[in-house]
Amino acid sequence: MKNKNKKGLYLPVDAKINDVIDLTPDVKLYKLRKPQSFFYSPGQFVMASIWGAGEVPISITSTSEIHQDIELCIRKAGFVTSALHRLNPGDSIGIRGPLGNRFPFEDAYGKDVLFIAGGIGIAPLRSLINLVIEKRKNFGKIALIYGSKTPTEVLFMPETQNWKENGIDLTLTIDVECKEWECSFGLVTEHINRQSISFESGYAFICGPHVMINAAMHDLSLLGMPAENIITTIEAHMKCGVGKCGHCYSDGRYVCTDGPVFSYAEIREFGMASP
Ligand SMILES: Cc1cc2nc3c(=O)[nH]c(=O)nc-3n(C[C@H](O)[C@H](O)[C@H](O)COP(=O)(O)OP(=O)(O)OC[C@H]3O[C@@H](n4cnc5c(N)ncnc54)[C@H](O)[C@@H]3O)c2cc1C
Numbered sequence: 001m002k003n004k005n006k007k008g009l010y011l012p013v014d015a016k017i018n019d020v021i022d023l024t025p026d027v028k029l030y031k032l033r034k035p036q037s038f039f040y041s042p043g044q045f046v047m048a049s050i051w052g053a054g055e056v057p058i059s060i061t062s063t064s065e066i067h068q069d070i071e072l073c074i075r076k077a078g079f080v081t082s083a084l085h086r087l088n089p090g091d092s093i094g095i096r097g098p099l100g101n102r103f104p105f106e107d108a109y110g111k112d113v114l115f116i117a118g119g120i121g122i123a124p125l126r127s128l129i130n131l132v133i134e135k136r137k138n139f140g141k142i143a144l145i146y147g148s149k150t151p152t153e154v155l156f157m158p159e160t161q162n163w164k165e166n167g168i169d170l171t172l173t174i175d176v177e178c179k180e181w182e183c184s185f186g187l188v189t190e191h192i193n194r195q196s197i198s199f200e201s202g203y204a205f206i207c208g209p210h211v212m213i214n215a216a217m218h219d220l221s222l223l224g225m226p227a228e229n230i231i232t233t234i235e236a237h238m239k240c241g242v243g244k245c246g247h248c249y250s251d252g253r254y255v256c257t258d259g260p261v262f263s264y265a266e267i268r269e270f271g272m273a274s275p
């Protein structure tokens with residue numbers, strides 16, 4: 001997606017926080033007033049900054065066709081994200097972007113779609129899931145396997161029920177059995193072969209921890225899904241986000257500009273460090 005606001009790629013623009021929602025003890029959803037000429041697509045990210053702390057890459061979790069605000073789902077991981085977590089409605093976050101490529105969802109028109117998310121990986125996928133629901137008639141069967149470690153770590157629980165009501169075959173799973181959980185148990189990969197989608201012609205969109213992504217891509221491939229149809233995001237340490245500093249360089253590609261979305265075929269072809 002072309003960014004018409006070139007300045008916004010290099011200089012942060014102040015985006016006022018309209019609302020902050022605690023999703024779990026260490027994950028917050030930020031609703032930011034959208035700057036002018038900010039056009040984005042699912043899969044893209046921003047560099048989110050706070051004066052005196054720094055700048056970090058964060059995926060856009062909202063869907064421009066649906067949400068008025070730009071929504072960022074931020075897990076408190078270290079120095080910068082902790083500083084971001086101290087901000088309140090009325091404060092501002094600096095944002096540069098939108099950056100990176102996007103999910104090639106039009107390739108999946110007429111086909112079944114399987115979403116696989118682990119942990120905070122639901123954040124970038126949420127942007128696409130809501131768009132796919134909006135364009136529901138363009139797709140075949142749609143399924144989502146979303147795994148978390150514990151019930152308290154499940155993000156967007158009410159929204160997942162809304163997705164189910166909109167025809168998504170939903171598997172919510174947590175790693176280990178516990179009494180207060182009525183959905184599924186086990187790793188997301190244990191649920192892949194139970195999905196009633198066509199693996200031979202369908203598409204998969206995967207986001208989550210590296211180990212989960214690797215295992216899911218491998219399993220989907222064994223089930224007959226073409227490597228071109230298996231789409232994932234790669235995380236890398238980033239500084240500039242615009243292909244200049246080299247921090248995210250991996251096997252001939254810049255994750256910030258060539259990615260962060262890649263197919264399994266590309267990852268194998270370029271021998272990129274597995275996501
Ligand atoms: C394209 C992209 C999209 C992302 N989207 C989101 C998102 O939607 N929500 C979210 O909460 N996080 C997201 N991340 C991860 C987020 O950028 C890191 O958690 C953040 O940079 C950590 O910064 P910090 O200063 O708080 O932590 P630091 O103090 O720098 O480090 C804390 C820990 O986080 C690790 N870390 C630092 N940078 C990264 C990184 N880029 N990727 C993975 N681990 C890192 C460090 O190795 C360390 O273990 C994304 C990363 C990328 C590359």
Ligand code: FES
Binds near residue numbers: 238243
């Ligand atoms: S983050 Fe600087 S080149 Fe990608």
